[in-house]
Amino acid sequence: MRPLTLTMTATALALLTALPAAADRSDAEIKALVLEAIRENPEIVMEAVGLIQAEEAEAAAAAAQAALDDGRGALEADPNAPVLGNPDGDVTVVEFFDYNCPYCRRAGDEVKQVLALDEDVRVVMREWPILGEASVFAARAALAAREQDAYDRMHEALMSAPGRLDEDSVMRIAAELELDTDRLRSDMEGEAVQAHIDQSMRLAQSLGFSGTPSFVIGDQTAPGLVEAAQMLDMIDAVRDGG
Structure with a gap:
């Protein structure tokens, strides 16, 4: 502007x-x-x-x-994006987030409420680390945890960790979850990890997002924190064809 x-x-x-x-x-x-x-x-x-x-x-x-x-397919059906909730849900919520964003942590609680109240929602997680190298490290670790079937647990632990995450705290969390930390570090350098982050950057830019958290629900974009009640209303609007 x-x-x-x-x-x-x-x-x-x-x-x-x-x-x-x-x-x-x-x-x-x-x-x-x-x-x-x-x-x-x-x-x-x-x-x-x-x-x-x-x-x-x-x-x-x-x-x-x-x-x-x-970009509907890339947003909602990217096989390289983790999915929470019901993988066969009839409405897809796409969340762009950064583990060191305090509003993302609050948004995560809102998403959990939505999933508890609506069993037909799937949430596509777009790791979008924009708050520095520590955020990039955390995103890479979460994505790499997929290779040990531990994305959900790693994501939840990172989101609920106190204070700002850094390399030491991320690896400590991985050890507490009993992940193979040597393998995790190796998998963090994998092509799929970098491809996911690069795709998140492209999608966020094309959608005009400038910060985290940001959501896409149907044809609606919602930059910023969205509370559970509002998110449920947006989900109902998708089901109603609105």
């Missing part, structure tokens, strides 16, 4: 230069008219800014919808 001051000036300038009388004026005269217009009619400029922002929001929403339509 354009900076507000630049948008105001550009809008006022566009309005002035559109007038026939402005065509024969010098740049200095036009700039003076712009400043005068801003001083005398700030509400007009702000209305124009609002229109531009609305157009940009509409364009972003259209781009996100196109990304949803084009």
Whole structure:
């Protein structure tokens, strides 16, 4: 989005230069008219800014919808993405998250409530480590735990761990879960792990997400924390064809 001051000036300038009388004026005269217009009619400029922002929001929403339509398979049926809940559920929730994001930890509790209340929901987990190298390490460890049939347990342990995760705490958790930590470190470098993270980055960018947590439910995108009641409403809307 354009900076507000630049948008105001550009809008006022566009309005002035559109007038026939402005065509024969010098740049200095036009700039003076712009400043005068801003001083005398700030509400007009702000209305124009609002229109531009609305157009940009509409364009972003259209781009996100196109990304949803084009990437539905990658979002909901990626065989390289872990699934929680009912793998054969009739509604899919896609969650983008980072283990070091406190809001993701709260979102995880909301998702657990949803799964406890609705047995026909499947949740596709998109590891999206955007909060530094420690987050990348945690995501790699969780994805690698799949090779030991321990993703669910590792995910839950990482999400419920106190404080910020780092390499030492992640490996300590893996040891407490009785995973083969040497194998885990080796599997963390696997192609499937990197492919999942890369895919998450591409999908999040195409959907216009800028932070975690972020959700996709049917044709609805929901950046930010979504409480269980709201998520259930969105799930019902998918079932109702909305």
